[in-house]
Amino acid sequence: MIRTQGEESDAAEGVMPARPGGFTPSAVDEEKRRGVRRMKTIATGLLLAVALVYALATWARSAGWTGWPAFVAAAAEAGMVGALADWFAVTALFRRPMGLPIPHTAIIPTKKDQLGLSLGEFVGENFLSGDVVRLRLRAVGIGSRLGAWLAEPAHADRVTAELATALRGALTVLRDSDVQAVVGEAITRRADAAEIAPGIGTMLEKIVTDGGHRRVVDLVCVRAHDWLVAHSDSVMGAVTGGAPGWTPRFVDRKVGERVYKELLRFVTEMRDMPDHPARGAVDRFLADFARDLRTDPDTRARVERLNSEVLARGEVQDTIASAWSSVRAMIVAAAEDERSELRLRARAAILSLGARMTEDARLRAKVDGWLEDAAVYVVTTYRDEITLLITDTIAGWDAEHTSRKIEAHIGRDLQFIRINGTVVGALAGLLIYSASRLVGA
Template identity: 80%
Template sequence: MRTSRGRDVRGRVERMERTGSGEQEQGEDAVQESEQSQGQGPVAVRDSGSAGSTGGTGGSGGAGGSGGTGGSGGAGGSGGTGGSEGSGAPPRGAGPLASFAYTAADEEKQRGVRRMKLTATGLLLLVAIVYVLATWAKNSGVGGWPGYVAAAAEAGMVGALADWFAVTALFRRPLGLPIPHTAIIPTKKDQLGQSLGSFVGENFLSGDVIRDRIHALGVGRRLGVWLAEPAHADRVTAELATALRGALTVLRDSDVQAVVGEAITRRADAAEVGPGLGKMLEKVVTDGGHRKVVDLVCVRAHDWLVEHGDSVMNAVQGGAPGWTPRFVDKRVGERVYKELLRFVTEMRDMPEHPARGSIDTFLTDFAADLQSDADTRARVERLKSEILGRGEVQDVIASAWSSVRTMILSAAEDERSELRLRARASLMSLGAKLASDGRLQGKVDGWLEDAAVYVVTTYRAEITSLISETVAGWDADQTSKKIEAHIGRDLQFIRINGTVVGALAGLAIYTVSHALGG
């Protein structure tokens, strides 16, 4: 009958695996019944390391190993013949986050946990054997000392079992019993995540903590010392050049040209240029800077008249009435040419020529009109708008960006370019000043403190919710197994210490009781 029942149960398990139906708990119960029907029986202490070696019910957080028939896979799914790995397959619809999956590294740590479980369980068995032998010796009348040993061993067993229960209750229900406040991590995972987020927000993301920490670090001084090193300055310069090249590569020329053109046009439209031009012209006239331009114009005009005298006379004759005699037109042309040449020559050679004074007066008045005359300023604005609206001007702006982009890329790629050399020198100079100037260090630390405080106070809720929501997204069984793999080995020392401390306490209590006549 036992064999028939085992076949029936195994058949149910196989059907559940094929159809994908059934809950995880039902699969585990079926496997446990199958083990019982084969005479193996369930593992008595699920937290012990033997669960991993026999492939029993998966209570150790990894029921892989050599595995018994149908050993449970631990986190979910059935183990099949020979027992599956400790990670198992997660239940349907409860897939853990990929970044928090149970990995091979975790399995390696879990092996260390299982070894420590065997050690702690072995110590429990040792004190149990000592208790049996000491009790037998005491009842056999060997002497008084077996009583002390039996008391110590008895208390050691109590301490070992109590600490086994406490450690096991963190990750699962001891012996599978539905005892309240057990399996704390799987059942209270979300609450623990919320508590962790609140704890981090209250104790780490407060303005005072951030300010004190940054002030204690002395970021400004450290940054200065670091930047003052030529190798570090070269590294920062290279990183900045790489970032600059990347940014210029990503940006489309057409987009940048449109933005730059629009920005220049908007800026020029928003700013009235008349008063500025007037002030500039007034200063030029006051300083006499325009006289060199007048001198140059006079020299060029004189030279042109000398070389093109016939052209001037022909132009005058061509504009004469048709009824005048040709010799009269010729004499008039010669006269006009001579007067023009004399006038230009006198302007060239006479700094105090009346025409030069007239030019000074005109420019002075024009500078004043540009600053105060509404009509003049309006005409200048209209002229400005017409110039900016011309396609040739926009083409110049576009070509200017292309030239600037090419120049920047070339300078960024060349380690010996003026741009990179100046950037390196500036960084080293800044570093040297930061390293020695306490006032500047205070400013930098203050800026960093203000920025960090702003970030943590503005986004504290988002940061804490990131913690709680991330923990909530973890699979409960995977989380329990992963945490146990990381801290379970140390927790087994609690069991060992509980055994030792319990034995010492029991020995002390028995000694005091015996001394008092108990």
């Protein structure tokens, strides 16, 4: 065989060149081939030795020797027949014996694709069936082993670290714009799908009934009183500025002062008197509004329109994006910190899960069932793809090099068949000849 310069340099460095069909013979393949060649030499040498013994025994018989030469010749003759028959059988697997176009020879090169198809079907039927996978996983007892493994603090630390790394990676690759779009779309879809007015009305009614709104009214009254005290000039200026031009200025000031004092008195009384009529008016207004939110179609429609308009505003979407950025930064920082509450809680949860799986038979059974169902689903769903991978891979192999690779892995044992055929044939020939002589005598 002629090698290129590159192939010669690869061979000199101990690297075998790539061959067609996707095979690159490795050092292990070459070592196995050398073992096959050694066994071939031994088997062939044994055949030649038996042939030599046969020739010598036949010569001894023709020379007039009697007795043992006949037995040796019979044994040697049968040994040659056995050796030749097994040589033919072994050789016919990989190539045509002596290059002759004998039918049903060179089985592996000529039947490679059929063998690949049969292998794929065999694997699919016997290894990728739901019952086989389920029984095998049940025998392994993954739930018990997983629980014992997770209960070890070192293993819990490792799982926590791996989860933190995965979480950081997932959050890093997520783009803010994508998250904003997804969250915004989810919120909008949720808001459109469910009417919020009745829920708000029910909540508001409960708040009014329990008096939870009164603190808000108290706060508004206090802030209004303080503002009026601090901005008396602004209030009186607003009143006098709205007066007609024909009224005297001192009258406008008197009216402004009077309005300001009455407004301040009203707010002060409302602040200091829990039973002030204005507070009762606020209670009735809120109760009526809560009822309208639940029962009035017009009020409900207005609230829904307002909700849609608010969610569609760019400021709200920007708020969602800003909130996501803050949450992501917080989670990433917690994932990176080994002493963060997030990682400590995750570690504690993993240890607790491991202990529960070790002690609780029902939980172990559930975990085993989940794993079995998942494995069976994958196997049954993708069994055809897996078997097709086997058949397509074998179909893409080069026939000659496929035969050589298979021979390199099993050829050594096949040569033992030749050796055994020689020995067993010789013993059988000796036994048959001895029995025939005994019967003839």
